[in-house]
Amino acid sequence: SGAKVGQTEPPRVGLSKLFPDGVYPEGELQEYKDDNIWRTTSEEKRAAERAAMEDPSLTYQNIRRAAEVHRQVRAYARKAIRPGMRMMEIADLIEDGTRALVEESGLESGIGFPTGLSLNNCAAHYTPNAGDTIVLQKEDVLKVDIGVHVNGRICDSAFTLTFEPTYNNLLEAVKAATNAGIREAGIDARLGEIGAIIQETMESYEVEVGGKVLPVKSIENLSGHTIVPYMIHGGDRGKSVLLVKNNDQTRMEEGEYYAIETFGSTGRGRVVESGDCSHYAKIYNAPHTPLRLQTAKSLLKTINKHFDTLPFCRRYLDRLGESKYLLALNHLVAQGIVQDYPPLCDQRGAMTAQFEHTILLRPTVKEVISRGNDY
Numbered sequence: 001s002g003a004k005v006g007q008t009e010p011p012r013v014g015l016s017k018l019f020p021d022g023v024y025p026e027g028e029l030q031e032y033k034d035d036n037i038w039r040t041t042s043e044e045k046r047a048a049e050r051a052a053m054e055d056p057s058l059t060y061q062n063i064r065r066a067a068e069v070h071r072q073v074r075a076y077a078r079k080a081i082r083p084g085m086r087m088m089e090i091a092d093l094i095e096d097g098t099r100a101l102v103e104e105s106g107l108e109s110g111i112g113f114p115t116g117l118s119l120n121n122c123a124a125h126y127t128p129n130a131g132d133t134i135v136l137q138k139e140d141v142l143k144v145d146i147g148v149h150v151n152g153r154i155c156d157s158a159f160t161l162t163f164e165p166t167y168n169n170l171l172e173a174v175k176a177a178t179n180a181g182i183r184e185a186g187i188d189a190r191l192g193e194i195g196a197i198i199q200e201t202m203e204s205y206e207v208e209v210g211g212k213v214l215p216v217k218s219i220e221n222l223s224g225h226t227i228v229p230y231m232i233h234g235g236d237r238g239k240s241v242l243l244v245k246n247n248d249q250t251r252m253e254e255g256e257y258y259a260i261e262t263f264g265s266t267g268r269g270r271v272v273e274s275g276d277c278s279h280y281a282k283i284y285n286a287p288h289t290p291l292r293l294q295t296a297k298s299l300l301k302t303i304n305k306h307f308d309t310l311p312f313c314r315r316y317l318d319r320l321g322e323s324k325y326l327l328a329l330n331h332l333v334a335q336g337i338v339q340d341y342p343p344l345c346d347q348r349g350a351m352t353a354q355f356e357h358t359i360l361l362r363p364t365v366k367e368v369i370s371r372g373n374d375y
């Protein structure tokens with residue numbers, strides 16, 4: 001029928017039903033600045049872009065489909081996440097939506113990486129493991145970091161949720177810093193220059209908590225990063241975008257995908273690995289050392305089959321029927337075959353916030369692919 005099929009609540013209608021022609025919404029466009037302004041009207045660059053549009057592997061439709069799934073899932077998450085919910089419930093709520101809308105299918109489309117749900121002084125890489133009984137509190141500052149991929153093109157975007165106004169200025173600082181970083185990004189932009197702009201924006205804010213005025217600090221050992229198919233941090237040739245002033249003269253290049261993410265903190269402005277690990281990913285050019293531990297060999301087979309180099313978490317192994325895998329998993333980490341990504345936390349009592357978007361440096365224009373009307 002010609003009837004317009006709409007999204008349900010909770011979201012369960014696959015996007016190919018909402019976009020039958022396979023054309024997904026373009027993100028926010030920002031023209032390149034200064035000595036790259038010529039790209040906006042360059043015939044040569046327009047031709048390069050048309051070629052990229054048509055190339056099935058490069059096609060922009062994959063990443064735009066992932067971004068539209070991201071927008072629809074996060075819109076529901078922002079409405080449905082409430083204090084009193086267990087972290088496990090929140091993770092399932094988001095991941096059930098993602099799997100349904102992206103129409104999960106093996107390694108062709110699915111969750112891009114474990115749903116980050118880091119709380120308070122923890123900034124990144126926390127998601128509940130089985131048995132986690134943590135309940136969201138109304139004073140909490142929750143970073144929701146959602147990954148969606150289509151044919152390995154990963155949309156990596158995150159926002160921060162609060163349920164009372166205490167840390168509003170912290171969230172404003174981080175949102176402003178991320179948008180400043182996105183504006184500064186572009187073909188030929190130097191990574192060190194972007195870091196300086198991010199830090200300058202972030203640290204022009206302060207937060208008043210319990211009568212004390214706290215400066216907002218850029219977290220100096222977290223960063224934005226390049227994204228390549230099936231590899232969330234661009235593999236061993238990946239580039240990082242620091243959040244503080246630095247002298248990295250490396251430049252951004254045409255055709256690169258970046259996750260531009262910033263983190264602000266009322267604490268030290270530095271994170272350390274803390275708590276049980278949940279996030280893991282097979283290392284790209286991992287050594288093919290012969291594994292003698294049978295359980296490690298069979299776990300690696302499961303990882304290769306279901307994740308390849310996409311990050312995964314223990315809950316994803318549980319749902320595949322793996323059990324008693326911890327020794328094997330730790331063995332794969334010790335052998336340098338799998339990388340562990342433990343939660344990254346600032347000091348106790350600190351509060352951290354995050355905003356993140358995925359951008360694409362097209363030949364003629366910068367596209368903020370994951371931009372929505374929410375952030």
Ligand SMILES: O=S(=O)(c1cccs1)N(Cc1ccc(F)cc1)Cc1ncn[nH]1
Pocket residue numbers: 113114116124125145156223224225232233238240259261279280281311312341
């Ligand atoms: O901190 S990172 O490891 C990194 C930053 C620069 C080079 S590698 N990381 C990549 C990542 C690692 C594991 C995941 F499960 C998902 C992503 C950034 C990030 N985490 C969440 N969103 N974005």
Ligand SMILES: [Mn+2]
Pocket residue numbers: 145146156157158259261356
């Ligand atoms: Mn992220």
Ligand SMILES: [Mn+2]
Pocket residue numbers: 156224225259261356
């Ligand atoms: Mn990221």
Ligand SMILES: [Mn+2]
Pocket residue numbers: 340
């Ligand atoms: Mn480690």
